[in-house]
Amino acid sequence: xxxxxQVKYLKYDLSTSVVxxxxxxxxxxxxxxxxxxxNNSKLLALGVNGNRSSYTTGIYxxxxxxxxWKFNFHFPVRGARDTIESLAxxxxxxxxxxxxxxxxxxxxxxxxxSSKGDLTEETKGLYVxxxxxxxxxxxxxxxxxxxxxxxxxxxxxxxxxxxxxESKDKGTTFNKILDAKVTGLDFYQDDLxxxxxxxxx
Numbered sequence: 618x619x620x621x622x623q624v625k626y627l628k629y630d631l632s633t634s635v636v637x638x639x640x641x642x643x644x645x646x647x648x649x650x651x652x653x654x655x656n657n658s659k660l661l662a663l664g665v666n667g668n669r670s671s672y673t674t675g676i677y678x679x680x681x682x683x684x685x686w687k688f689n690f691h692f693p694v695r696g697a698r699d700t701i702e703s704l705a706x707x708x709x710x711x712x713x714x715x716x717x718x719x720x721x722x723x724x725x726x727x728x729x730x731s732s733k734g735d736l737t738e739e740t741k742g743l744y745v746x747x748x749x750x751x752x753x754x755x756x757x758x759x760x761x762x763x764x765x766x767x768x769x770x771x772x773x774x775x776x777x778x779x780x781x782x783e784s785k786d787k788g789t790t791f792n793k794i795l796d797a798k799v800t801g802l803d804f805y806q807d808d809l810x811x812x813x814x815x816x817x818x
Contacts, residue, residue, distance in 0.1 A: 647677075648694075648726075651704040653749075656717035658682050661750045663704055663723060665694055676723070678750050689751050692744075693735035694725055701726070701764050702802070707787075709771035712749070721746040722788065723753070724763035724775060736761075743775060745788060756788045764802040766809070774809060776802040781811060 653659035660679045675692040679685060703724040710720035727741035743760035744753045760782060763775035773784040775791070776799030782791040801812030 649702055649704045651706055651721070653706050653717045654708040655706070655711045659717045659749070661689075661704055661706075661721060662686070663692070663694070664688075676746075676750055676753065690746075690753050692725060692753075693740075695735070701729075701762075703763060703765050705765040705767045707767045707771050707773075708769050709767075715749045717749055719747055719749055720771075720787070721750045722756070722765050722767065722773060724765050725761050727761040729762045729778075743788065757791060760791065764799065766802050766804055768804060768809065769807060774802060776800075776811070 648663040648665040651661045653661075658679075658681060660683055662677045662679075664674055664677050666674050672691060673688070674694050675688065676690040677686045678689050679687075701724075703726070705722050706718040707720035707722070708718065710718045712719035722743060722745050724743045725736060725741060727736050739758070740755070741761040742758040743756050743763065743765070745756040746753045760775045760777070763777045763782070766774045766776075768774070771787060773788050773791075775782045778798050780793045780797060781795035781799050781802070783794045784791045795811065795813075797813040799811060799813055801810075803810050
């Protein structure tokens, strides 16, 4: 259970410090957050610059509930006028040496980026980190622009405008399990909830 101080970064209210978090990172704004389910003092954020990319865009991390941040990894993203939950820890990947989750996924904005940033057909896609968000590599070139969620068992789900994709082998292979425009995706315990343009289940 979070106490009042720990939960402040989770509130999407203009009066709370989630808006102020952009002043703690070097990028102009923050595209999405993720809280480590195995250590809630650890956070990751994807910093963006709106209509331009720069050396300040990419992954930032905090080990103290968002009080301070450090820059981990550069992604040439812009992130103009779109926000999706594209950053997710794997709850099944606890690593005692990290005191938190080892594996993290992020789907970079490409087709849905109205500013058409500096990613290319070769560099877009779903990226993964195996050290808690410090370094990243391309896992799947086809799964950019997705909402990313990971089940307690470590199954990976990516919701895109052309469907829902599932991996039961840590992202090595993905299968399309729903042919619909996915606009929302989340877990409650072991249950996956899907929001589409014409379906909620």
